[in-house]
Amino acid sequence: MPQLGETVAEGKITKWFKSAGDKVAPGDNLFEIETDKVTMEVPATEAGVLAEVRVATGEIAPVGAVVAVISADGAIARSAPAKTVPAPMPARAAPTSPVGAAAIAAAPAPQRPVMLDPFREVRTPERNYGPAKLASGAAVSPLARRLAAQAGIDLARLPSSGPHGRILARDVESAIGARLAPTRPAAGQSADKVRALYEAGSYDEVPLDAMRRTIAARLIEAKQTIPHFYLSADVTIDRLLEVRKEANGAAAKSAGQGPAFRLSVNDFVIKAWALALARVPAANAVWAEDRILRFRRSDVGVAVAIEGGLLTPLIRDAQAKSLIDISVEMKDLAERARARRLKPHEYQGGASAISNLGMYGIREFAAIINPPQSTILAVGAGERRPTEGENGVCFVTGMTVTLSCDHRVVDGALAAELLSAFRHFIEHPVGLMI
DSSP states (O other): OOOOSTTOOEEEEEEESSOTTOEEOTTOEEEEEEOSSOEEEEEOSSOEEEEEEOSOTTOEEETTOOOEEEESSOOOOBOOOSSSSOOOOOOOOOOSSHHHHHHHHHSOOOOOOOOOOTTSOOOOTTSOSSOSBOTTSOBBOHHHHHHHHHHTOOGGGOOOOSGGGOBOHHHHHHHHHHHHGGGSOOTTOOHHHHHTTSOTTSSOOOOOOHHHHHHHHHHHHHHHHSOEEEEEEEEEOHHHHHHHHHHHHHHHHTTTSSOOOOOOHHHHHHHHHHHHHHHSGGGSEEEOSSSEEEOSSOOEEEOEEETTEEEOOEETTGGGSOHHHHHHHHHHHHHHHHTTOOOGGGTSOOSEEEEEOGGGTOOOOOOOOOTTOOEEEEEOOOEEEEEEETTEEEEEEEEEEEEEEETTTOOHHHHHHHHHHHHHHHHSTHHHHO
């Protein structure tokens, strides 16, 4: 089972494209997996015969588990057993009699399973599961490396309990337990106790899928571990709307002479936010426990609502892209997000994100930061508002935005500077076209 992201610990096989006994070649799709974020086809990495299928359709396997065996001649050919992935066999003691030793020596060597992972080199017992020593100089035990790789734990973020700062297996196990803890019911609020408060038959029970469990755990983690503070500002978007209307009109007139496009207000917001992060680089950063990582480019996440939850694909290097490029890329990412076809690198990383509920008529709201990012901009609806002008009261099209900040990375004055830069780019939209 491949590792599809640092926080993904297991995957569900939803389809097998090959059956036991079928020939496979490198690149042939073997099976389809579903995680809490994506659905992805996994190709074969070696040629041969699919000798054994160990995890059947509909079953869940942890990252690193053997789901199939490919052999050169297909000596074994059987479908998945009824059970889920079997636990690894314990190591046997060395034989004490010459007869036993001879029998084991004469037995054929077991086939080595192929670890199916389209994103990195095939992992085998001869290859380790990560560095024995981190960039910080901390040593990591072999068992800790293996457990961290299987659970998707970042070793650089773990405290160490071993001698001389060595990270041990118990440190990884503690991190795994802490990650699972938020999904457990709070004391006195078990499922049975909650149900007891309501009349039987007055509700329908909706089981939690992997995505909703992950969202719940990460939101609790974010609110418990990130010191949020919020700043709101009103921006005028009349000039932006005029520029957008003119650009879309020009695109319509030139239809057939070039690539079609239609800019949305959100495209302008993404570009303006990326330029604001570039103008205030101290805010284009994330908290990394013992240091702050400050980025050289603006990778902006954009929240996309999908069935059962949401995903936040990234527009990479957004400050350097044109509005048309951002528009085309965002439409593609949103479509594949709704189909749960994004790849991990398309939604992992970034220092900031945008959540826009303006299309639903929401005037103002505050969003929760998506760790490890340090800020998220909540965008409300544009609406006609009265304001004081040179000749008295007049009406403008205003939009309220609220910036949620991680106070460990972004202080109040820095956040205000970032919002001021954003307002400048929104209210002077010609600068976004250059």
